[in-house]
Amino acid sequence: AQSVTQLDSQVPVFEEAPVELRCNYSSSVSVYLFWYVQYPNQGLQLLLKYLSGSTLVKGINGFEAEFNKSQTSFHLRKPSVHISDTAEYFCAVSDSGTYKYIFGTGTRLKVLA
């Protein structure tokens, strides 16, 4: 069965610094990868997704992620964070046999002034 690992439960970073949130998934023949963000008291919002094609995926709010099949990773990056990026970030995977998402435990990004 598919699984997703987000190694960092919390990531504090200063404003305007770069950030990388790590995500690893268990291997599968065909895999589809997603990053969702949850702002305080809100639902989950899609940041970006990888289905196929270019391994570098750009999403909303200046985020991007790179699919690395050999390392089974899909790390999320932003070159310069803002206070408003403070939120919980969830990596998720689905495979060709199902439409459901398997989520990681989430990473709480805290941007400091």
Next chain:
Amino acid sequence: EPEVTQTPSHQVTQMGQEVILRCVPISNHLYFYWYRQILGQKVEFLVSFYNNEISEKSEIFDDQFSVERPDGSNFTLKIRSTKLEDSAMYFCASSERPSVGTEAFFGQGTRLTVV
């Protein structure tokens, strides 16, 4: 912008009671989900629903749980005889169609506390 709406935002219930969590998916969406997140743990898939029947369910979704689309707009999750371990955030989601890679839109969640 269309959104998935969940009510109530917070529900407190006594152990053994039944609760119904309500969701209004986005109007033209056809595929519906319930997920839950126990505090500090992963967001877990419970069930998906399409064409008025369960499409897929997890091991968690046992006879204690049921889903229904009672009318054209609501999608409900019923939990019978609640247990302390049912305390969690429950998320409803919907997508346009059952297709791999189609974005699922999530509601804000209902925090269920069983006391």
